[in-house]
Amino acid sequence: MATQHSRAAARIMIAPSVVLLLAWMLIPLGMTLYFSFLRYNLLMPGNNPFVGFENYAYFVTDPAFQAAIVNTLLLVGGILLITVVGGIGLAVLLDQPMWGTGIVRIMVISPFFVMPTVSALVWKNMFMNPVNGLFAYIADVLGMQPFDFLTQAPLASIIGIVSWQWLPFATLILLTAMQSLDSEQLEAAEMDGASAWSRFYHIKLPHLSRAITVVILIQTIFLLSIFAEILVTTNGGPGTASTNLTYLVYAESLLRFDVGTGSAGGVIAIILANIVAIFLMRMIGKNLDA
Amino acid sequence: MGRITLDQVQKKFGDVEVIPPLDLTIEDGEFVVFVGPSGCGKSTLLRLIAGLEDVSGGEIRIDGKPATDLPPAKRGLAMVFQSYALYPHMTVRKNITFPLKMAGMSEEEKKRRVDHAAEVLNLTDYLDRRPGQLSGGQRQRVAIGRAIVREPAAFLFDEPLSNLDAALRVGMRLEISELHERLATTMIYVTHDQVEAMTMADKIVVLRKGHIEQVGSPLELYRTPRNLFVAGFIGSPTMNLIDGDEAGNHEAQTIGIRPEHISVGDGPWQGTVGVSEHLGSDTFFHVHDTGLAETITVRAPGEVEHRAGDTIRLAPQMDKLHRFGSDGLRIA
Ligand SMILES: Nc1ncnc2c1ncn2[C@@H]1O[C@H](COP(=O)(O)OP(=O)(O)O)[C@@H](O)[C@H]1O
Numbered sequence: 001m002a003t004q005h006s007r008a009a010a011r012i013m014i015a016p017s018v019v020l021l022l023a024w025m026l027i028p029l030g031m032t033l034y035f036s037f038l039r040y041n042l043l044m045p046g047n048n049p050f051v052g053f054e055n056y057a058y059f060v061t062d063p064a065f066q067a068a069i070v071n072t073l074l075l076v077g078g079i080l081l082i083t084v085v086g087g088i089g090l091a092v093l094l095d096q097p098m099w100g101t102g103i104v105r106i107m108v109i110s111p112f113f114v115m116p117t118v119s120a121l122v123w124k125n126m127f128m129n130p131v132n133g134l135f136a137y138i139a140d141v142l143g144m145q146p147f148d149f150l151t152q153a154p155l156a157s158i159i160g161i162v163s164w165q166w167l168p169f170a171t172l173i174l175l176t177a178m179q180s181l182d183s184e185q186l187e188a189a190e191m192d193g194a195s196a197w198s199r200f201y202h203i204k205l206p207h208l209s210r211a212i213t214v215v216i217l218i219q220t221i222f223l224l225s226i227f228a229e230i231l232v233t234t235n236g237g238p239g240t241a242s243t244n245l246t247y248l249v250y251a252e253s254l255l256r257f258d259v260g261t262g263s264a265g266g267v268i269a270i271i272l273a274n275i276v277a278i279f280l281m282r283m284i285g286k287n288l289d290a
Numbered sequence: 291m292g293r294i295t296l297d298q299v300q301k302k303f304g305d306v307e308v309i310p311p312l313d314l315t316i317e318d319g320e321f322v323v324f325v326g327p328s329g330c331g332k333s334t335l336l337r338l339i340a341g342l343e344d345v346s347g348g349e350i351r352i353d354g355k356p357a358t359d360l361p362p363a364k365r366g367l368a369m370v371f372q373s374y375a376l377y378p379h380m381t382v383r384k385n386i387t388f389p390l391k392m393a394g395m396s397e398e399e400k401k402r403r404v405d406h407a408a409e410v411l412n413l414t415d416y417l418d419r420r421p422g423q424l425s426g427g428q429r430q431r432v433a434i435g436r437a438i439v440r441e442p443a444a445f446l447f448d449e450p451l452s453n454l455d456a457a458l459r460v461g462m463r464l465e466i467s468e469l470h471e472r473l474a475t476t477m478i479y480v481t482h483d484q485v486e487a488m489t490m491a492d493k494i495v496v497l498r499k500g501h502i503e504q505v506g507s508p509l510e511l512y513r514t515p516r517n518l519f520v521a522g523f524i525g526s527p528t529m530n531l532i533d534g535d536e537a538g539n540h541e542a543q544t545i546g547i548r549p550e551h552i553s554v555g556d557g558p559w560q561g562t563v564g565v566s567e568h569l570g571s572d573t574f575f576h577v578h579d580t581g582l583a584e585t586i587t588v589r590a591p592g593e594v595e596h597r598a599g600d601t602i603r604l605a606p607q608m609d610k611l612h613r614f615g616s617d618g619l620r621i622a
Pocket residue numbers: 303308326327328329330331332333334335
């Protein structure tokens with residue numbers, strides 16, 4: 001695509017898909033923006049007057065809003081921590097030559113193929129349920145009080161469930177990165193007198209830095225919008241203990257039929273996601289250069 | 291000190307015996323080159339000495355002490371890898387310092403050694419760069435720097451020049467030889483290139499399929515190759531090997547004569563000139579239809595002109611003839 005001519009041709013060729021994609025994105029975004037400035041509640045049919053920033057003010061001053069922001073950040077941060085640390089650990093283990101690696105690898109990957117709703121329900125009913133759950137049974141065997149995870153530690157429980165889902169993803173990416181490490185570098189380090197820990201810390205970990213960055217960036221995008229797991233386990237409660245921003249928008253717009261406030265919440269969520277993205281790129285984006 | 295002794299050392303990968311039991315002694319301060327065709331087990335042998343592979347049998351001693359079961363770091367050897375194996379995320383200084391840091395050396399000592407190595411290897415201006423910002427030759431020098439700061443008992447090189455272009459290779463060859471002169475440390479150097487072996491070695495070990503075919507100084511191998519394999523492997527262009535009646539005349543199965551020991555002019559052999567290669571200093575003629583072998587290569591000193599198709603006569607120097615028996619071994 002070097003010449004003027006071929007470049008012009010290329011532009012014409014890709015124009016239809018660009019237009020389609022733009023429309024696909026811009027129309028819903030524009031409508032959301034538009035609705036966010038209207039008083040628009042489905043329970044109160046009327047002429048939907050323009051109200052400026054009233055919806056935003058209402059959404060932001062809602063006591064649930066602050067809780068939702070804190071919960072969102074805790075969810076994202078906690079899950080990132082668990083999946084990255086756990087993913088590095090699993091990648092190191094799975095990279096060792098051992099018997100049955102193939103089967104173990106498939107088993108490690110499989111949680112990723114389970115639908116979020118299904119896995120959340122399985123966790124809720126089969127593991128964390130204080131009466132019938134496996135954990136309650138184990139506590140019972142050990143003579144301890146069963147712990148009602150989803151009531152007593154709702155956010156931590158959701159962090160656990162979602163981490164379980166995303167751990168395979170992190171492991172997979174980090175394992176691939178690990179396998180691309182030149183074995184001569186490790187041998188050189190071994191000859192240089194580096195212990196197993198030093199080889200991990202000085203050679204493997206720096207080699208993984210780019211993959212870790214990718215894992216963090218991709219996961220953050222998805223984790224900012226966790227929804228299904230909350231809906232089927234705690235419904236955001238008790239109170240707002242496990243309500244994140246996505247769930248709050250859902251609660252505002254769909255449970256209260258308030259399209260205006262819901263749209264305003266959606267716009268705020270977009271802005272927040274972008275702020276997080278900027279911070280992330282500042283902090284770790286340099287790992288992606290060169 | 292760096293005297294390395296291999297005693298019946300053997301290596302198998304599963305059922306495949308890559309190195310049949312072999313004995314070898316490398317004297318302190320010697321520059322030993324392992325040479326042989328690709329896949330003959332040179333790297334494996336070097337890695338056994340380094341401790342990166344476990345022996346399947348036999349014993350390795352370094353300075354008389356058993357080293358067979360020592361981990362690589364405890365053997366006091368340093369290795370330069372074919373891919374250089376530099377740590378890409380560390381600066382040149384950090385790369386060279388790494389073994390010292392692992393040894394827990396003091397800051398002053400680290401700095402002193404690294405600065406010294408950088409000076410010796412002309413790396414002082416590059417200490418703050420990353421390996422990715424260096425040329426092939428500079429990376430090679432960093433790898434050597436990382437090896438010399440440890441002041442090891444012996445250096446192990448695995449085809450260190452094979453990733454460099456021809457001109458750089460000649461330069462680095464010289465630098466490594468000079469380094470050996472200065473440090474007088476044992477060096478074991480693996481290559482498949484017999485020119486590198488001939489130019490650098492005190493002692494060459496010719497390997498084939500894990501067997502040692504011959505051990506000796508470059509000129510010993512050149513003058514008295516022990517068998518047909520060594521005869522064909524050492525020397526460039528390769529020795530002419532002649533079977534049949536002509537060999538029978540010398541009471542041998544095969545006779546060998548190096549291209550430089552045949553002169554063009556009056557002589558008993560005759561053939562047609564095929565391709566000629568003009569190097570300026572020498573001219574190589576590939577001569578056909580001699581009735582001796584398919585092609586006889588002749589090296590004529592200086593610029594000599596013969597057209598393709600010309601018939602020329604060849605005079606071998608009979609005292610430089612090598613005779614080999616039916617078992618492939620040299621007949622004294
Ligand atoms: N880790 C290994 N597992 C199995 N076979 C190997 C391994 N390393 C080397 N080999 C085999 O051993 C032989 C010698 O290899 P190598 O020492 O690398 O040869 P060279 O360095 O002389 O080219 C080759 O046939 C190679 O396939």
